[in-house]
Amino acid sequence: MIKFLHFAIMVSIFISWGAFATFACHEGDFTALSKGHYKWGKSAGILQFTENITISSSTSTNCDMYTAYLWQQYDSIQEQIAQGGGEHLEAIARFAGCQGPVIEMLKTELSQNYKKLFKAPDDPTSLRSEISLVIQNNSQLRLACQSHEMVTS
Numbered sequence: 001m002i003k004f005l006h007f008a009i010m011v012s013i014f015i016s017w018g019a020f021a022t023f024a025c026h027e028g029d030f031t032a033l034s035k036g037h038y039k040w041g042k043s044a045g046i047l048q049f050t051e052n053i054t055i056s057s058s059t060s061t062n063c064d065m066y067t068a069y070l071w072q073q074y075d076s077i078q079e080q081i082a083q084g085g086g087e088h089l090e091a092i093a094r095f096a097g098c099q100g101p102v103i104e105m106l107k108t109e110l111s112q113n114y115k116k117l118f119k120a121p122d123d124p125t126s127l128r129s130e131i132s133l134v135i136q137n138n139s140q141l142r143l144a145c146q147s148h149e150m151v152t153s
Contacts, residue, residue: 066095070124077127078118084111096135097146106141109134 070077073088080086085107092110093103110117113134120126135141 067124067128069095070128074122074124074127081110081114081117084108092131093145096131096141098141098144100144102141102144105138106135106145109138109141 069091073091076086077088077092080088089107089110090103093099093106096106098106110131113130117127117130117134119130135145
């Protein structure tokens, strides 16, 4: 009986850990890594402890800062791409490794490709892929923007 309880507890822990890892990029406050991804910050006790452990493993593998930024700022990014400018587009340019005059070119390209970028509504993962394609499909941007982390993912 004790072995069964021990086994059941271990299975529960692994299932919980997997669920936290799966949703690590989909919730909350990305402003400070020490707070974790949950909106309620450090006040969540054991759940926050578990989340912080998950962050340390999943952030470096499937939830980098660029992905987290897109999840957190999706609505603002969509609005600014429609307008053709804004601080969020500056941030995307920095993630892409763009500097100087090509930043304005990237903003223009993003704005001109609005429908393509947001063909999958409320999907930051698709947005990331489409931004990468916009950069890759423009020879000047492809040469000027050197972030392998962004354009190869």
